[in-house]
Amino acid sequence: MEGMDHQMQLSFQKVMQAFERGNFNEAESILDKILQADFNNAGAVFKLAISYANANRLSEALASFNLLAVYQKDDAKIYYNVGLIHSMQGDHQLALENYDLALKINPDDVDILINKGSTCIDAKNYVLALQVLEYATQLRPDIAEAWSNKGIALNNLNLYQESLNAYNEAIRLNPRYHEAWSNKSAPLIKLNRIKESLEACEIALSIKPNYPDGWLNKGAALHQLKRYEEAITCFDRGLLYKTEFYLALSNKANSLDELKRFEESIACYEQAISLNPNIDWIYGDLLHMKMKIFSLKNIKKEIEVIKAAILSNRKVIAPFELLSLVDDPFLQKRASEIFVKWSYPRNTSLGLIAKHAWKEKIHIAYFSADFKNHPVALLTAQLYEIHDRSQFEIYAFSLVKATDEMRNRLLGIFDHFIDVENQSDIEIARLARALDIDIAVDLTGFTQDSRTGIFAYRAAPIQVNWLGYPGTMGADYMDYIIADKTLIL
Structure with a gap:
């Protein structure tokens, strides 16, 4: 190593030879003696640790950094690098502990904050990840990686529009950020903007054609488009x-x-x-x-x-x-x-439902992917016909558009028949609120083409599970299930 006397060079060679033999105790003992002899050699030990990390020899790097931390307790760079190594090894808890030690020394270090946020995401602690990354973007709003990681956290917290906004900011800062373009496809799918999701993946792959996650996300978008x-x-x-x-x-x-x-x-x-x-x-x-x-x-x-x-x-x-x-x-x-x-956890993005003004008729909305030639429609068509129109106004929210004789029959039965296939869950819930729906009846449950997310936003003051899915949905935002003694013991 440059600037080092011959004797010290020999000592470092012995350290590296000990590591080569897998004798970590001997290597650490020699490093300890080097530091005791002259604390100014800490910089050389740090460079040695970095070189091992760059060579993906993480155990050797970790041993060097850990010993160095004994002598330099106030050096945030040491804890930061130890955190990085633990993160690379998949030990998220130890990584976070070391990032926190580094942040105690330098609480406003954006690089440490970004890496802590990334580790929180790996550990699926999205709430903490968002808190950390929010602070990072406040300190340095010009770092694309922080915005992209923030997008990941927000998407996993079901805050899809906010996630999309974060990815867009990352892309504004770095238009060739292929990871952000690819990851942007996830909230777009959740917002039912499938074609835009596909386009985002294609841009990511035009930037980096051999990006595996880009192909995964493009495949997911095509699957949603039924292009299997x-x-x-x-x-x-x-x-x-x-x-x-x-x-x-x-x-x-x-x-x-x-x-x-x-x-x-x-x-x-x-x-x-x-x-x-x-x-x-x-x-x-x-x-x-x-x-x-x-x-x-x-x-x-x-x-x-x-x-x-x-x-x-x-x-x-x-x-x-x-x-x-x-x-x-x-x-x-x-x-x-x-x-x-x-x-489909409860989502409070739309806030509490405002109290409705008194109206002459109760608004009941039926939500289904099966307003077509399907057993659900066959079993329920007459029911819609015999609702007392003097007391009830009946809405259909069709989750999948069809073109058959049953749909045509239903079009003439409901007071309002609304196709919402191309709308997102939050848009549909917002529409139901705007129409003052009093009772929302989910006829699909967990069956094919279901949209449980609509009810997670609370589409109506009363939400009911009936018929399509013969069992409990296990959701505290579903207020009732309509059943008989066959369905419920």
Whole structure:
């Protein structure tokens, strides 16, 4: 090392040789003696630690930094780098502890704040991540990475428009920020702006064609557009650039399911699980897929695993898939509660519903993806016809637009028939409030094309689950379920 006398150079060579042999105790002992002999050598030890970190020899770097921290307790750079290494190793708690030590010394260091926010995101502590990144962007509003990470936190807190705004600011600051363009697609999907989501992914991939997450997100947008073959092609491209890309495999399995290529879907689910056994909901998806082809080998054992996971509050199976596997109401309720907590938590973005002025008729709105040739419509059409129009005004919120004879019949039954397929959950909830809907009846529940997020925003003072999903939704914002003794024991 430059500027170092011959004897000190020999000592550092011995340190590196000890590390090479895997003898960390010897290496640390020599480093300790170097620092005791002359504290001015701390800079050389720091450079050694950095060089090991850059070479991805994280254990050696960590050992060097930790020893250095004994001598330089007031150096934020040491704790910052230790935090980075723990973060790279996946030890989020230790990373956060060291970032906090660094911030005690330099509380306004934006680099430390950004990395702490990123680690909070990795640890799924999105509330803390947002707090940290808010402060970082206040201190330095010109750093694109801080805005992009803020977008991730906001998206995971179901604050989709705010997330989109953060990504747009990151892109304004750095128009070629491919990660921000790609990640922007997530809140756009949640806002039901699917074509814009696809366009964002295409821009990301035009900047960096070999970006695996860009192909994953493009595939997700194409899946939402029901362009399943193209989605599968995108997932395969992601796997080309990242061979152990378990999220691409699980998403590919979903698209294969839609194409009724069940055996291929099962193979993708199983491969994804072999790479990461902790993917949300995937065990339930796999078991449900096996049921579709009547693959019952080990079915009892697999159901017991699912039951145990539900009792442990794990995100193992969606409620609809569980209905066909167990008839235990307690487990069904618990599974719904877990699913709603993580997928559709109560969202207060629209605030409390204002009290309605007195009106002559009660406004009842039925929300369904099945106002078409479907059992739900067949079972309910006459009911809509016989509502007492002197007391009730009847609305249909059609979540999926159809063109068939049942839809045509329903158009003539409802007082108001509103197609909302292309609107986001928050837009639909806002519309229901604007129309002074008194009672919102969800006819879809957790079945195909459901939009539970509408009710998470509180579309009406009274919200009811009925018919389409024969079970509890486990949501505290659903006030009632209409059922009989067959449905509820």
